[in-house]
Amino acid sequence: MKPRSCSSSMSRALLLLLLFCFCSSVARSQATDSCTSTTSLAAVSRLIPFATSNLTCFDAWTSQGFIVRYGKSAQGTWSFVLSAPDQGAYVSVGFSADGAMVGSSAVAGWTTGSGVGVAKQYRLGGTRPASCPPDQGSLTLVPGTTLLVAQSSRLYLAFQFTAPQPTPYLIYAVGPSGAQLSGNYLVRHRSYAAAAVNYATGVASSAGGASSFDKKKWHGATAGLGWGVLMPIGIALARYFKRHDPFWFYAHISVQGVGFVLGTAGVVAGFKLDDDEPGADSHQALGITILVCGCLQVMAFLARPDKGSKVRRYWNWYHHYVGRAAVAFAVANVFLGLSIAHEAAALSALYGIFLAVWVVASVVLEVRLWRSAR
Known part of the structure; x- marks a missing residue:
């Protein structure tokens, strides 16, 4: 009986180990995102009010885990989905004509303490919160399409706007951890980067905030x-x-x-x-x-x-x-x-x-x- 009991214990231990590895693998796949996998985006696509299956994808800011997906419809509407790790701070993507943050328009999103996602457009008129008022900017956003979805330790900032062509530079930013927005005014970022994007080919320069x-x-x-x-x-x-x-x-x-x-x-x-x-x-x-x-x-x-x-x-x-x-x-x-x-x-x-x-x-x-x- 002892050998059989030992064999049974080893089998249970092995089964638990395999189950743990499987669950860890599933958790990692859900907590990460990449352009080669659509599993993570598929989990939140039902919450996004526009199609996300045929969007062009590129690694936007590797050091921060930012991924951008975008596409253009036949009616001239551009769809964007920014995927980034949830660090307890806001994430944003701005559109700039010259690579400078000041003077650009950005869409920022964050989660509240209750887990509700908030997303707004901002006009980045300066580096002080008072210079970055909400619900202002040059992007013609499509009503009802701007939202933030939190899923498996990642944030998905989705929005649509109409334009012949987006600006040639994208500005990415991460807010300070735990910072509360006062009256929805955007507080100064903790880190940011800029990159030039060729929307025809989906090729972006390495983000480095060079401007x-x-x-x-x-x-x-x-x-x-x-x-x-x-x-x-x-x-x-x-x-x-x-x-x-x-x-x-x-x-x-x-x-x-x-x-x-x-x-x-x-x-x-x-x-x-x-x-x-x-x-x-x-x-x-x-x-x-x-x-x-x-x-x-x-x-x-x-x-x-x-x-x-x-x-x-x-x-x-x-x-x-x-x-x-x-x-x-x-x-x-x-x-x-x-x-x-x-x-x-x-x-x-x-x-x-x-x-x-x-x-x-x-x-x-x-x-x-x-x-x-x-």
Whole structure:
């Protein structure tokens, strides 16, 4: 009896193991979605008020598990279904003419605490919630077709609109986890990406948010390096290394010249950004002020009088204090820009370390200069 009892126990254990593997496989197939399988979409297709069987499918945002399906009817109606993991936040797909999020129209969806799905169109007029009002935008949505379905840990955002052709860029976004929408205004996304789509072939470029994101990075890097880093270094070279003549002069104008070019490029890039974050106007005003000071310094250099001239002392006074004012404004503007861009605190800390080193070095060199003068 014992061998038979042991064999029976092993059989039950094996059966339970096979049943567990089968259930796990079914759960995984239901919780995931792919363009090669229609099982997941078929489970929710009965809840979507338009046909989904012949839609073109592509992997929209691989890192976030976004999948887009779309198609066009003979009447010029476009059908879209965005499939994404349910992360307790809203998901959205926007339509942009140039790849920029600001100025585009988007459809966003999320689930409430009761499991009810909500889907609305938004006009993305800026990056603040007040700039993204609900039920506005350029998409001519077909009434009764916009909805969100939650199924097996995934969200299915479905909608239809009429248009000769959708915009060439799609913008994908994921909201912050657990964030509640105030009056249905769209809060700032946690992550986003942009991709160009060829609707005739169903081929999309890799999503990477290259448009507005890269412009902001370029603006911050060039302006910060030019005005906030090279300019202070150039001032230190002119102040503390004059005994190394003519090295100090050529080093000074070289560093300041490169800083001016980079800083100007950063200001120009900043003019192309559409940002209505709190403090953006002050940031722009400071940037223009710094650029004006820089241009005045360039003109002063070109009109520099001879050392023996009677007005040279006044020129020196003007040149020194306008330059120092520009650097002071630049330092404040770097921190303000990092705050507006919501950059990691590590960048502010890194720039703070640079300033601390620069201040300590300047104090040491100033003491040595003072002792040499005595």
